Amino acid sequence: MTDLPEQTERKLGLVIDLDICVGCHACAVNCKEWNTGGHSGPLTDMSPYGDSPSGVWFNRIHTFEVNDPETGSGRTVHFPKSCLHCEDAPCVTVCPTGASYKREEDGIVLVNADICIGCKLCSWACPYGAREYDETEGVMKKCTLCVDKIYNDSLPEESRVPACVSTCPVGARSFGDLGDPDSDVSRLVEARGGFELMPEQDTRPVNRYLPPRPRKGPPPQEASGPAEDRAPRMLDHDGGDPDGAGLIARWIDRALSS
């Protein structure tokens, strides 16, 4: 019910490296801190000191295990998730009032709180669960890509990036114009095989995730099977030398003869 721009001048977005995210929540909390006093703030907290503390967060980290029942190998995955600023954003087209909109100049998806009626259609439409309803104010809120920070010349230059990006301790987050194939973020996505989240939803998300790289882990089947078959002696040594007596004797000989 709300139109998307035919195209945007730029496609600003995030690139998140799942290879190095340690799940520390720095991005989520720094986002909360910036944005609660920012364009779509406050990020209301209900029961902040009570029985079920819950509030508005533009960015959340999901942690889960991925296990391969065949090999027994597994991995703990930390997955930060926020609005992906989709090109075909269903949260915008579903909006009955025009409150949800995508900016022509940079592609950022925002909510105009003044005309949001809190109908929650957008949160139903978003396949990523990236919308946050503020019950106290009765309006929908979401990641602004720190629109009031990235262009803000009252801040030092190094602060003019989304809060989640500059604060990330492992450097897992990058920011830039994903519509420009020559931009550094695009090069990074290309080099690392960055992927779209749930492409089958046809939302054409702007944000990209970089997959975990192959791990330099154990060879397959190391932990099972007979010992000698599975573990070639990579360290050459005399296997028939109980307690190393011969080895020590040899060292002593060498020392005495030098």
Add this chain to the structure above:
Amino acid sequence: MIPNPFETVKETVDVAPRVADEVKTTTCYMCACRCGIRVHLKNGAVRYIEGNPDHPVNKGVLCAKGSAGIMNHYSPARLTKPLKRVGARGSGEFEEIEWDEALALATEWLGEVRARDPRKLAFFTGRDQSQSLTGWWAAQYGTPNFAAHGGFCSVNMAAAGLYTLGGAFWEFGEPDWDRTRYFMLFGVAEDHDSNPIKIGLGKMRTRGDAKFVSINPVRTGYSAIADEWIGLRPGTDGLFVFALIHELLRAEKVDFAYLGRYTNSAWLVIDAPGEADDGLFARNADGDPLVWDAETGGLHPALSAASPVLVGARTLEDGRKAVPVFELMARRYLRDEHSPDAVAERVGISAATIRRIAAELAEAAFEQEIVVEQPWTDWLGRRHDRIVGRPVSMHGMRGISAHSNGFHTCRAIHLLQALLGSVDTPGGWRYKAPFPKPIPPGPKPAGVTTAPNTPLGGMPIGNPTGPEDLIVDDAGQPLRIDKAYSWEHPLAAHGLMHMVLHNAWAGDPYPVDVLMMYMANMAWNSSMNVPATIKYLTDKNPDGSYKIPKFIYADAFASETVAYADLVLPDTTYLERWDCISLLDRPISSAHGPGDAIRQPVCAPDRDVRPFQEVLIDLGARLQLPGFAHEDGTPKYPGGYPDYIVNHQRGPGIGPLAGWRGDGDSFGRGEPNPDQLDRYIENGCFCAQDFPDDAQYMKPFNRAYLDYAHRMGWMPSAEPVIFQLYSETLQKFRLAARGHGAHQPPPEHRDRVAQYFDPLPFWYAPFEEAALEGGDFPIHAITQRPMHMYHSWGSQNAWLRQITSKNRLFIHDDLADALGVRDEDWIWVHGHVGKLRCRARRMRGTNPSTVWTWNAIGKRKGAWGLSQAAPEASDGFLLNHVISDLLPEREGGHRYSNSDPVTGQAAWYDLRVRIERCEDQSAEGCVPAFEALDAPHPPPILQYGADVKADPCRAEGVPCREWIGNRHEYAASVEGLADGHGGDATPKLKAAE
């Protein structure tokens, strides 16, 4: 004009609002990491906190804790006024009093004790970072009963490092993140140095040429991004490391040249069983240890021998035999009991995996050698054209430390580092200033003699070098309340804060009159066996008086411990205070050079609170302590803490801050400079220096570095720091236990000292495991540290608690199946001192014989400004409730502390449990549930930021810029990606091709 209802109203986005009236720099204190922050202030309130990009610790990043600082600063749990207890202890009934009355009362209590017997004050501090001040205050007062919380934190890591390498993991060293090719992380370490480690891991993995191996029973936190996870059984890390050493020795993949030159591997050990100097180093008449020198073909002082020989028994001048350390090590670690096959089952890791890891270590150290073309000169003046790096680095913290075998296990890790020749080489683990220090660093602890109204003869905390340095009486009995530096825990280099309440209650070795604590939640998550601890605080004598008569407690928040204090001194938050992060204490140095920092008040307190350090200095003057009052009785530091920071001198020209001393140009040494704090503030509240290029690596042996460190006052002389792989200090204690020397342990402790003071590292089963052998406690129970909360004083934080406000006991699927436990089931966890009820969660990424939970989530009902219904109390728990503070009774009835026998480190992770599913799944709530404290009525809704929103739209803004995380590392591998942003990522030295 009426808007057209059919036209969508366009939003005018304010893209460049004026965010702050002012931005002030200071140092974060949301944990012990000491990151630099910029605090944006709007209308006097905190609008935003971000990392300071110029700061050497965090280089602009900021973790979840630091980003949630606003919520601590405005927490409803903040104390607002001094409190005097009027009800029973624990009732939470207080009356508010004025500071004059509070300080007069404290002065009266403290003054009376000082005039009678200063030992009767026990003064212990928690996670504060001002131990050079608090320790000095205790010394001026005259009590030996002082320590900070290191005894229950990670003293095993500190002591093992200091007694082996002259430096330690903690935040006192770091992997050479830019060059390392193989990084081993031992145990849970998501605590100290947290942002630097995260920054380093990110850079290392982005570079892509290193392997990261995590050795941890639990696959979470940093382990999640490791190349390989070694999920061994808790407390067996030592066995694992010795098996690696076994393999490396057998394959002769050790750095013989490094060992001969830089470690005591060639030093000759007297082999004279039964004699008083058996196992000590053979020395010449000047006391210099001797080696066999191949060049001269004879005995030679170790430090000047050209070609020390690592093997072969030699005959000393007196005709006795002596054997080099290396040969002793080889004989021990080559024994079959250390082979991968022998330990695999016990460790829970296959022998094949252990062998492969050993091979990978050898490959990284010796096949991927890094050569840096930087000449340097060693302590003998020998010039080396280049620096050879063995790019294997290691780190470990609480996971290794919190076992009763942690000291020796940590020594084993350092031994492995040294065998590979990697310490302080390019790509290895590197020291941060003021380390390395002599092994062990001076001074020794003071406190054997005390006298009324008299300062202690030295500092209460230090490093003993032999039995003569213990703080015991003529009968060998403890003289400190925590029994630190006694025969029970001789190298208790951080004290045993976890034993203070028990011992004070039991009057063992004596009762105290006043207990003073700061920022240490001893009535809750900082104590083992919480129910017993609460009894120690509330138990009374037959006459109705408390067994611990007076308890002064300073804290910023309404923690569980506040309810038990008689006098509460409310502290400020970290944004309202001065502090110094000092080279005398725990500075912000990096491997590249020294640094220190300050906190400045960025907000004025809106409550009647005072910074504890300010109060301590005030009390010092009121008590007329010599360091704090002039002879005429006037205070030495009338300007309070900032006055002390600038003007106190610990030695000539050496004060709490190293920067801008003298006329403003001196670093390290110089007269006090009245403008010093202004200079720090101008520079972002820190001062950092770079070592000269030729002093960056090989620091323990490097003439340029040693001279620099001596000039700075970090080392008493510019002598080299030769690694003590074989510890003569430990052997001295062992000899005493065997009946030699003037200072011998009482009979009841002899066997224990003789056994655990092995001069070479060894492995033994953790005490609780050994004591319960054959019993029905088959499962290990440990904690991991949530990165978004750990060390964050006041984790009631309104934002952080939304991430974690309840905790589960995580159980491996296979174990859960065997126990019939499903997700969210209520289970009983039985330890040998009690049981607790909590909920279970299944997972695969944990050792199958180990259960675990997040640390310190559970809170007592009503504490920390949380409502009675807070899930932290009903659905959160502490393993502390079932961890014993004492080991099971031994023959003769004596019970040792549940601690490491060498250092007194609290053995949190030795816990063994049995688990059963609760029959009644309808019963709700974690058990034990403690009586509720008086809870406040916090606000139901929080909309922080609504009133600090920016001024209305002002400008169009400027073009935005890109940001590539780890750009410097990516630039090497992504075509077309230019280097640029990336902080101080450029290595100081260029590697050879």
